[in-house]
Amino acid sequence: MNIIVNEDLRAYIDPLTEDEYAALERSILAEGCRDALVLWGEVLIDGHNRYSICSRHGLPFQTVQNTRFTSMEDVHLWMIDQHLGRRSVSDFQRGVLALRKKEILETRRLAVLDDPAPDASASEAATGAGPEAALPPPPPLKSREAIARAARISSATVGQIEKIQKAAAPELVAAVKSGEVSISAAAVIADLPAEEQAAAAAGGKKELRQAAKRVRESRGGKKPASDAVAEVAxxxxxxxxxxxxxxxxxxxxxxxxxxxxxxxxxxxxxxxxxxxxxxxxxxxxxxxx
Structure with missing residues (x-):
């Protein structure tokens, strides 16, 4: 069986941490690969970690075809929905994925306005898989509230994630992903120059907390109500x-x-x-x- 690993698809969702990957490897070695890998033609869509582990250890695995995709956008939307449905995904990842979904749906909406009947034959020829039935169009995410519902987080958190995506230095984003700093604190720290953000991230949790505190105090010493709630709790x-x-x-x-x-x-x-x-x-x- 020829399986093509698309590196862009592999990197589309945040990779597992080393501990998560090691736990998955132990599970597969003990119980085998229980979940089938999802393919679109020969392209691997879901199960990159399982495929890597099984290939390295010579373990058998099952595959299943999803022939309903007509474009890479369909694949991305499916991958996003799959991960939004998993409990292990962090709030930050949920928000990022839901915002990606909004962008895809908006791009698709504009494309349909320009060309109401796009030709899917090119994508079918590229993958060797024709659609069994067209995927139903997902509802658009027109508002921050709709994005929040899709991600199962608050709309305020969505706004904070948008700010982090626009203004946060890569080091600060990495700190959010690793759990070193909360989403709300990272959104505050993102007001600092990139160099100061990077320095705070390098200093670890305590320095990140201090950086957020300095920014809040510079605004008049007021804390967000959600942080005050945490202190009261x-x-x-x-x-x-x-x-x-x-x-x-x-x-x-x-x-x-x-x-x-x-x-x-x-x-x-x-x-x-x-x-x-x-x-x-x-x-x-x-x-x-």
């Missing part, structure tokens, strides 16, 4: 803290953060509506006068 709910003083993972904190973020967003929308109504009223008075 530590005191009132008796949540344990880590060595760095951060609250340990607790579903109650996550729920409180989400509720506060939702209320803040609703408050912002109401303020915007009031401002718009005031402008309309002022315009009406001006025209009447």
């Amino acid at each position: 530590v005191e009132v709910l008796g949540v344990a803290t880590t060595e760095d003083g951060e609250p340990e993972a607790d579903p109650r904190i996550a729920l409180l953060r989400a509720q506060v973020n939702a209320l803040q967003e609703e408050n912002g929308q109401l303020r915007a509506q009031v401002t718009e109504l005031q402008a309309q009223l002022s315009a009406a008075r001006h025209s009447a006068g």
Whole structure:
């Protein structure tokens, strides 16, 4: 069987950590490769780590064809949805993947406007696989709230991830991915020059916390309400803290953060509506006068 490994597809989703890869390898060596690798023609779509482990150890594996893809965009959307459905994916990864999905869907929407009937024969010829049935078009992600629902995170977190993607230095992004710094703190640190971000990331958790603290204090000493909620949860709910003083993972904190973020967003929308109504009223008075 000829299997083609597309390096772009292999790198499309963040790779496993060394510990995660080692755990998967131990599982396959003990129990075999239980899940089939997904192919599109000869191109490997899902199961790159399993394929690598099985090939290195000479272990058998099963494959299954997905012949419903008509383009690489279909493949990317399928890969994104597969990973968004996995519990092991971090909130940051969820947000990044959901934002990628939004970009793909928007690009596809614009392409359809330019060419309502694109020809899929080229992609079929390239892979040797024709579609059994067209994939149903996924609903567009037009708003930050829609992106948040797709990623199963708060809309405020989506906004923070967007800021990190635009302004964060590579070292800071790596720190978020590794769990060295929270998404909310990284979004604050992203206001610093790239050199200072990199220096904070090199200093580890404590230096990252200090950098976030300095930025917040420079804004007037105010902390985001979601961070204040975490501190109250530590005191009132008796949540344990880590060595760095951060609250340990607790579903109650996550729920409180989400509720506060939702209320803040609703408050912002109401303020915007009031401002718009005031402008309309002022315009009406001006025209009447």
